[in-house]
Amino acid sequence: MNTYGLLASLKLKSIHGTLPDKVHSIEQDSRKVKQNSLFICIRGFRSDGHAFYSEALKKGATIIVAEEKLAIDHTKHALVIVKDTAKALAILANKYYNYPSKNMTVFGVTGTNGKTTVTTLINQLLQKNNQQAALLGTNGMQLLNESLESNNTTCDVLTNQKLLHKAANLGIDHMVMEVSSHGLDQGRLRGIDFDVVTFTNLTQDHLDYHKTMEHYGNTKGLLFAQLGNNLTQEKNAILNRDDPWYEVYNCMTPYEVISYGIYKDADFRATNITYHVDRTSFTLLSPEGEFTVTTKLIGEFNVYNTIASIASVYARGVISVSDLVTSLSDMDCINGRMQKLEIDAPITIYIDYAHTPDAIEKAIASVYPFKQNRILFVVGTGGDRDESKRPFMAEKASVADYVVLTINDSRYEDTSSILRDMEKGMQHNNYVLIENRKSAIVHVIEESEPGDIIIIAGKGLEEYQIIEGKKQPHSDKKIAVEKCAIKYNLNV
Ligand SMILES: Nc1ncnc2c1ncn2[C@@H]1O[C@H](COP(=O)(O)OP(=O)(O)OP(=O)(O)O)[C@@H](O)[C@H]1O
Numbered sequence: 070m071n072t073y074g075l076l077a078s079l080k081l082k083s084i085h086g087t088l089p090d091k092v093h094s095i096e097q098d099s100r101k102v103k104q105n106s107l108f109i110c111i112r113g114f115r116s117d118g119h120a121f122y123s124e125a126l127k128k129g130a131t132i133i134v135a136e137e138k139l140a141i142d143h144t145k146h147a148l149v150i151v152k153d154t155a156k157a158l159a160i161l162a163n164k165y166y167n168y169p170s171k172n173m174t175v176f177g178v179t180g181t182n183g184k185t186t187v188t189t190l191i192n193q194l195l196q197k198n199n200q201q202a203a204l205l206g207t208n209g210m211q212l213l214n215e216s217l218e219s220n221n222t223t224c225d226v227l228t229n230q231k232l233l234h235k236a237a238n239l240g241i242d243h244m245v246m247e248v249s250s251h252g253l254d255q256g257r258l259r260g261i262d263f264d265v266v267t268f269t270n271l272t273q274d275h276l277d278y279h280k281t282m283e284h285y286g287n288t289k290g291l292l293f294a295q296l297g298n299n300l301t302q303e304k305n306a307i308l309n310r311d312d313p314w315y316e317v318y319n320c321m322t323p324y325e326v327i328s329y330g331i332y333k334d335a336d337f338r339a340t341n342i343t344y345h346v347d348r349t350s351f352t353l354l355s356p357e358g359e360f361t362v363t364t365k366l367i368g369e370f371n372v373y374n375t376i377a378s379i380a381s382v383y384a385r386g387v388i389s390v391s392d393l394v395t396s397l398s399d400m401d402c403i404n405g406r407m408q409k410l411e412i413d414a415p416i417t418i419y420i421d422y423a424h425t426p427d428a429i430e431k432a433i434a435s436v437y438p439f440k441q442n443r444i445l446f447v448v449g450t451g452g453d454r455d456e457s458k459r460p461f462m463a464e465k466a467s468v469a470d471y472v473v474l475t476i477n478d479s480r481y482e483d484t485s486s487i488l489r490d491m492e493k494g495m496q497h498n499n500y501v502l503i504e505n506r507k508s509a510i511v512h513v514i515e516e517s518e519p520g521d522i523i524i525i526a527g528k529g530l531e532e533y534q535i536i537e538g539k540k541q542p543h544s545d546k547k548i549a550v551e552k553c554a555i556k557y558n559l560n561v
Pocket residue numbers: 180181182183184185186187207222247269270370371373374405406407421422423424427428429431432
C-alpha cells in the first residue's frame with residue numbers, strides 16, 4: 070500500500086527520515102516482520118514493543134511507528150512518532166485492510182457468561198438459513214471449513230482486521246464475534262463497524278483486571294456506545310431485560326433496543342419452560358407471534374442464550390422467527406457447554422465450562438429439575454487469575470451434594486493455595502480437595518451411584534492443561550468416559 074496514503078489519516082505525527090513509497094505489511098510482533106513491513110511499537114502488559122524495534126529493523130522493517138525517539142539511522146529507515154501507538158495501529162490496520170467490516174453484517178456478543186454459546190448459535194442459525202457466516206471467539210475462527218486457533222476470546226486489533234479482510238475476500242458477509250471486556254478495554258475492537266450487539270449478563274469475573282464491578286460493567290458498555298450515533302444505518306442492541314445492566318446499556322445507544330428475557334416483559338420472552346435431561350422446551354412470545362421452541366441445550370441459562378440468539382438474527386429482518394425456531398430444533402448442544410456424554414451408564418455426566426460463580430450456580434440449577442439421586446460436582450479454577458472469585462465459586466458449588474475442588478490450569482501458581490482459597494467458601498463438609506484434575510474426575514466417578522448426575526466443570530472440551538506455563542495434553546471427556554467404562558463395565 071502507498072505509504073503516504075496510509076499515514077495520511079494520522080494527524081499528529083512527526084516523520085524522521087525518508088519514507089519508502091510502499092508498505093508491504095503492518096506488524097506489531099517483531100517476529101512476524103518481513104521485508105518492507107511497517108513495525109508499530111505497542112506497549113502491552115507483559116512487554117513493550119519499543120524494546121523490539123532493532124529486531125524489526127534487522128528483519129527488514131522500513132518504517133517504525135513509535136511514541137518516543139529511537140536510535141534509528143534515518144538515512145536507512147524512517148521513524149514516525151505518534152502520541153498513541155495503540156490508537157494509531159487501529160487506524161492504520163483498518164485503512165490497510167480497507168475497512169473490511171464496513172460491507173459485512175457484524176454481530177458482537179458480550180457479557181460474563183454465554184458469549185461462546187450465543188455466538189455459536191447465531192452462526193449456526195445464519196448458516197442453516199443459507200447465509201455466509203463466520204465465527205470468531207474463544208474457540209478460534211471458524212471460516213468456511215477452516216478452523217484457526219486464537220489465544221484470546223477477542224484477538225488483537227491487527228489480527229481482527231486481518232481475519233475480517235480474509236473473510237471478506239472469501240465472500241463471507243456475516244461475521245459473528247465474541248467480545249471480551251479485556252478486548253474492549255484494550256481497544257482491540259476499534260474500527261469494527263458492528264451492526265448487532267448483544268448483551269448476555271454481567272456477574273463477578275475478572276476483578277483482578279477491572280478491580281470493581283462498575284468498571285467491568287462500564288467497559289462492557291463500550292460495545293453499545295461504539296455501535297455509533299449514525300442513525301442513517303440500521304443497527305440494533307439486543308439486551309437481557311432481566312439483568313440490572315439493561316437500563317445502563319439501553320442509555321448508551323441511540324439505536325433501537327430489542328429486549329429478551331424470562332421474568333420481565335420483553336420483546337422476546339420465554340414462558341412455560343420445561344426442563345429435561347437432554348432438552349428444554351418453552352413457549353416463545355415474539356414480535357411475530359407465539360412459537361413452541363425445543364432445543365437440545367439444557368437449563369434456564371440456555372433459554373436466555375437461545376432467545377438472545379434468535380433476537381439477534383431477527384434484528385437483521387431477513388429470516389423469520391418461525392424459520393429460526395425450526396432451525397434451532399435440530400441444532401446440537403454446544404461443545405463442552407453442559408454437554409451430556411453419550412454413555413450407556415446408570416449415571417448422567419455433563420462436561421461444562423463454568424468458571425465463574427454465576428455459571429456454577431446456573432450449571433447446578435440446570436440439572437435440579439430432573440435430579441433423582443445426588444448431584445456430584447467437580448470444579449476447578451485457574452492459577453494467576455482473579456483470586457477473589459474463588460471462595461464464591463465454592464460457595465455456589467455447595468448447592469451440589471458432593472463437591473470435588475480441583476484445578477483448571479495452575480499456570481505458575483501453587484496449586485494448594487488455589488484450593489485453599491476456594492475451600493474458604495464451602496458451605497458444607499461433603500467435599501474433597503484433589504489437586505490433580507485427572508484424579509479428581511476418576512474419584513468422582515468412583516464415588517458415583519446409579520441415578521447420580523455428575524457435572525465436570527471448568528474446562529469444557531479443552532484438550533490441555535497449562536501447568537508451570539506448559540500445555541500438557543488433558544481431556545475431561547476422555548478421562549470420564551474411560552473411568553465410567555471401568556466402573557460400570559461398559560463397552561466403549
Ligand atoms: N447465559 C448464561 N448465564 C449464566 N451462565 C452461563 C450462561 N451461558 C453459559 N453459562 C455458563 O458459562 C459457561 C461458559 O459458557 P460460554 O463459553 O458460552 O461463556 P463465555 O462468555 O464465552 O465464556 P469466556 O469468557 O470464557 O469466553 C457454560 O459452560 C455455562 O456453565
